[in-house]
Amino acid sequence: MLSLLKSLREYKKEAILAPFFVSLEVFLEIFIPYLMANIIDIGIKNSNLPYVIKLGIVLLVMAGFSLFFGILAGRYAAISGAGLSKNIRHDIFYNVQNFSFKNIDKFSSSSLVTRLTTDISNVQMAYMMGVRTVARSPIMIIMALIMSMRINFKISLIFLISVPLLAIVLISIAKLAHPYFIKVFKNYDVLNNAVSENVNAQRVVKSFVREDYENQKFKNLSKNIYDLFIKAELLVASVSPATQVVIYTVIILILLNGGTSIVIGDMTTGQLTSIIVYALQILTSVITLSIVFILMIIAESSIERINEVLNEKTTMENPKNGEKVVKDGSVEFKDVSFSYSDNMQHLSLKNINLKIESGQTIGIIGATGSSKSTLVHLIPRLYDVTQGEILVGGVNVKNYDLEKLRDSVSMVLQKNTLFTGTIAENIKWGNENASMQEVENVCKMACADEFINEFPNKYDEQIYEGGNNVSGGQKQRLCIARALLKNPKILILDDSTSAVDTKTDARIRQAFAEDLKDTTKIIIAQRISSVENSDKIIVLDDGKVVGYDTPENLLKNNTIYKETYEAQKKGGVIDEN
Structure with missing residues (x-):
């Protein structure tokens, strides 16, 4: 928990005031049994009504102030707890935004959601209870013990024996329960992932x-979590009977010893009453600590998972004084090799050497798994090369300011994603300051205007659930328009027209040729027709460049390109549909 307290920031004042008012509340409560003893031994025993009324009024005033301080302590504890939760959530989310693709691959999306919700809620609850109890219980135990020792040292020794014994039991239970809670939250990640997949793939499930x-x-997943929770909760549930046994045993021992002391005259009835109250205060504080202890057991697992994300450092360094101007759209790969695991024995790309001139249209083809997407991901530094270097505009991509580099390299990923909002808002992700005229222009280039204008609200039409209310081809064209709005030096289409018919595909490529003459266009495609008019085509096979030439020369000299070309042209009728 201490590692997360740095996230309190602007709520430090409330975090300090909560235990401060708790302390005041406790100090007042401590003297109430002492005054009660005086009322019994002096006021009632001597039939001194004015004395009883006087101390009774003092007791009421002290109880009133104790209540007031308790309310303030609860208020400040709630504010600081909610603030801590808000800031931790903020810190996790902002750290995730800085993650490279390699960092993101380490955590599943469902796991991150669980950490941002369930885990943080556990921490918030433990903190809100802890910030009051950590101040209240130790002070209450120490002060009540001191007051009871002043009354009768012998009887107070019962507390000294019982409290450490109970602490040993609680610590033992915590150590046994902690591993189960770790497994519970890991299984929550699996369950959330299954639910997310099911909701997103409902059309597939039903079909x-x-x-x-x-x-x-x-x-099965839910039952697994249930079984783990039962094992953990059975251990945690033993805390309550353990504390109850100690409480009743202590009270019985106090009554036996106290009754004997009263008979022989070593103790008064009022003193015995106050010691019983002090005993209840001490043992109630121990019970409260045990409840917080249970919450801490649960929270400890959550804290570990939260710290995993907070302490995760991006694998991609953004240079402090990075180059902010991308001169042109030229791209050069120099002896580039890449592995997702940084293991040189398992390379996805091997010794890539390519030179692309600014303004050229470059096609990329290859079998599934030939690392076509991996190749283009390296250009805007979605991943960093394992070996070699990549130059954009004559400068190593690692020397660019990341934001400026990615602003100059516009990429339409293989998996198209739209966000909840209007069509215009989605397209303006490319440039939030763009005018509607600019939005309409890029939509025309992407051949998206024709279906947008058919919607009742046109560019104000709402997109729902990642684009489920538009077709695959429409989603691709909207994503292309969004990429074009950045006015990039380099435009990368990663199989981004696969759901578009060949006629529309040809119109989009024609628009690129006419309107993006100075932009370097890199197009990954499975259809030869999508790249056959490129200046050059890269042929990849098993992470290696096995061909890089004009379409005409590749048709003569490259077996893979020739076989793909002939296979698709023979099936031309199918391809056209």
């Missing part, structure tokens, strides 16, 4: 009639 399978999978 394959796999509802029963998905229901059973969810049931």
Whole structure:
């Protein structure tokens, strides 16, 4: 928990005031039993009504102030707890935004969501209870023990024996329960991932009639969490009976010893009453500590998971005084090799040497798994090369300011993503300051204007759930328009027209040729027709460049390109549909 307290920041004042007012509340409560003893031994025993009324008024005033300080302590604890939760959530989210693709690959999206919600809620609850209890219980135990020792040292020794014994039991339970809670939250990640996949893939689930399978999978995952929780909670549940046994044993021992002391005259009835109250205060504080202890057991697992994300450092350094101007769209690969695991024995790309002139249109083809997407991901530094270097505009990409580099390299990824909002808002992700005229122009280039104008609200039409209310081809064209709005030096299309018919695909390429003459265009495609008019085509096979030439020369000299070309042209009728 201490590692997360730095996230209090602007709520430090409330975090200090909460235990301060708790302390005042406790100091007042401590003297109440002492005054009660005086009322019994002096006022009631001597039938001194004015004395009883006087101390009774003092007791009421002290109880009133104690209540007031308790309310203030609760208020400040709630504010600082909610503030801590808000800031931790902020810190995690902002740190994730700085992650490279390599960092993101380490955490699943469902795991990050669990950490941002369930784990932070656990920490908030433990903190809100802890910030009051850490101040209240130790002070209450120490002060009540001192007051009881002043009354009767012998009887107070019962507390000294019982409290450490109970602490040993609680610590033992915590050590046994902690591993189960770690497993619980890991299984929460798996469950959330399954739910997310199921919700996002409902069309697939229903089309394959796999509802029963998905229901059973969810049931098994949920049952696994249930079983783990039962094991953990059975251990945690033993805290309550353990504390109850100690409390009643202590009270019985006090009554036995106190009753004997009263009979022989070593103790008064009022003193015994106050010691019982002090005993209850001490043991109630121990119980409260045990409850917080349980919350801390649960929170400890959550804290570890939160710290994993907070302490994760981006694998991609952004130079402090990085180059801010990309001169042109030229790209050069110099002896580039890449591995997702940084293991040179498992390279996805091997010894890549390429030179692309600014303004050229470059096609990339290759079999599935030939690392086409991996190659283009290296240009805007979505990943860093394992070996070699990549130059954009004659400068190593690692020397550019990341924001400026990525502003100059516009990329339409293989998996198209739209966000909840209007069509115009989605396209303006490319340039939030763009005018509507600019938005309409890029939509025309991407051949998206024709279906946008058919919507009732046109550019104000709402996009829902990542674009589920538009077709695959429409989504691709909207994503292309969004990329074009950046007015990039380099435009990369990663199989981004696969859901578009060949006629529209040809119109988009024609628009690129006419309107993006100075922009370098790199197009990954499975269809030869999408790249056959390129200046040059890169042919990849098993992470190696096995061909880089004009389409005409490749057709003569490259076996892979020739076989792909002939296979698709023979199936031309199918390809056209």
